[in-house]
Amino acid sequence: MFEQLSEKLDAVLRNIRGLGKISEKNIRDTSRQVRRALLEADVHFEVARDFIKRVEKRALGVTVTQSVKPGDQFVKILRDEMASLLGSKASGISFAKRPPTIILVAGLQGSGKTTTCAKLAKKLNHEGKSVMLVAADVYRPAAIDQLKILGKQIDIPVYSEGHKNPVTICENAVKEAAANKTQVVILDTAGRLHVDGEMMQEIEAIASEVKPDETLFVADGMTGQDAVNSAKAFSEALELTGTILTKMDGDARGGAAVSISKVTGVPVKFIGVSEKMDGLDVFDPNRIADRILGMGDVVTLVEKAEKVMDEKKAEKLEEKLKDQSFTLDDFKDQLNQMRNMGPLDQLIGMMPGMNKKMMKGLNLDDRQLMWTEAIINSMTLNERRNPSIIDGSRRSRIAQGSGRTIQEVNQLIKQYFALQKMMKKMGKMKLPAGLNHPMMGAH
Numbered sequence: 001m002f003e004q005l006s007e008k009l010d011a012v013l014r015n016i017r018g019l020g021k022i023s024e025k026n027i028r029d030t031s032r033q034v035r036r037a038l039l040e041a042d043v044h045f046e047v048a049r050d051f052i053k054r055v056e057k058r059a060l061g062v063t064v065t066q067s068v069k070p071g072d073q074f075v076k077i078l079r080d081e082m083a084s085l086l087g088s089k090a091s092g093i094s095f096a097k098r099p100p101t102i103i104l105v106a107g108l109q110g111s112g113k114t115t116t117c118a119k120l121a122k123k124l125n126h127e128g129k130s131v132m133l134v135a136a137d138v139y140r141p142a143a144i145d146q147l148k149i150l151g152k153q154i155d156i157p158v159y160s161e162g163h164k165n166p167v168t169i170c171e172n173a174v175k176e177a178a179a180n181k182t183q184v185v186i187l188d189t190a191g192r193l194h195v196d197g198e199m200m201q202e203i204e205a206i207a208s209e210v211k212p213d214e215t216l217f218v219a220d221g222m223t224g225q226d227a228v229n230s231a232k233a234f235s236e237a238l239e240l241t242g243t244i245l246t247k248m249d250g251d252a253r254g255g256a257a258v259s260i261s262k263v264t265g266v267p268v269k270f271i272g273v274s275e276k277m278d279g280l281d282v283f284d285p286n287r288i289a290d291r292i293l294g295m296g297d298v299v300t301l302v303e304k305a306e307k308v309m310d311e312k313k314a315e316k317l318e319e320k321l322k323d324q325s326f327t328l329d330d331f332k333d334q335l336n337q338m339r340n341m342g343p344l345d346q347l348i349g350m351m352p353g354m355n356k357k358m359m360k361g362l363n364l365d366d367r368q369l370m371w372t373e374a375i376i377n378s379m380t381l382n383e384r385r386n387p388s389i390i391d392g393s394r395r396s397r398i399a400q401g402s403g404r405t406i407q408e409v410n411q412l413i414k415q416y417f418a419l420q421k422m423m424k425k426m427g428k429m430k431l432p433a434g435l436n437h438p439m440m441g442a443h
């Protein structure tokens, strides 16, 4: 559903990622291209405009000494802003403190309400909740039967009183659910053609009588901006708690999904992805943002780097490089930081321009790091600060203390000196902090 948008953005981002340095002009050019891609995917123009403004502001405000390549940083900003545009985190259903949880489902005619009610019932039932469906569409012929058939298919009871007043039906249904301790009640209402008129008053009356815990607006994702506009109108009349976009398996361009939560102020909770009863997915903004931007690896990498290597530590390291006071303790810290970043193989695999061959001889597998740490832990403070005093007898003591061999101790000390030499060389260059630090090799 986001393929088209995703492909366009991929081309744009590949471009900026390839640049070693980015200027204000690069940022503005890229932003303009991103905006165009969004508009082509039918994203609401104001949403696209505001989105781009935020991305540009953040990208231009980013400090220069970053631990990652500027292009990657830009991708990360774009992705974060996209996730926040989509609603930040998956919200799901909020259940009432005292059951039953009442879910009112509203929407335009044919948007997929009845199907969605049944899908949702199945999903919640699967999560262990007892659920009751309520046939509150008394207008369309066969609407009640449709819900009953679906209910039977998924083994969920359907409450119906035939063609009585929908407000009364809903009230009674809730009472019954409370009496027999049903945990969730889902009200399937009639489709509205417009957001005004009698039908709208009716659903407002249902809402004010039963006081739903969730009022979900079902919108047909295939209708793009129309879905967004109707959601907005409904959100002004009813107190919506979320939206559900259906038919996202069709040729929906994704624009509705991107704009709807911003426009309505409520999250997209689920998306319908098939006609079948299991075709309802939780809408997870982070996952969707990754899917749209198709840059999951870069983002993960930047996040990990940001988490572990804060700027200050990196600066301190640079200082140490300059005055050449990089000790074995610092060495250990560096190893630890690297270990916190996750499996090293994976990490190196994710880094642009890095390959495992470059790291050969640095013994970067996780176990090796642990052993290295054990060896350093067995050294005295003095030995860590002045590794050159570590003679033969000290080496065998350290080996014994750490449970490693003398060869390993020797190798570590050799590595340390080699590294120190390399760092001195690199310390003279202007070192970008963090990931590009000497332990990881330059690229």
Ligand SMILES: Nc1nc2c(ncn2[C@@H]2O[C@H](COP(=O)(O)OP(=O)(O)OP(=O)(O)O)[C@@H](O)[C@H]2O)c(=O)[nH]1
Pocket: 107, 108, 109, 110, 111, 112, 113, 114, 115, 116, 137, 140, 143, 189, 190, 191, 192, 246, 247, 248, 249, 250, 271, 272, 273, 274, 275, 279
């Ligand atoms: N492909 C696909 N089809 C869907 C999805 N959700 C609903 N549909 C189809 O859309 C059509 C209308 O669905 P209904 O659930 O009857 O819609 P409704 O909003 O209850 O319609 P009214 O009650 O008449 O207003 C049906 O043919 C459904 O099978 C979806 O996520 N994907």
Ligand SMILES: [Mg+2]
Pocket: 113, 114, 115, 137, 143, 189, 190, 191
């Ligand atoms: Mg229906």
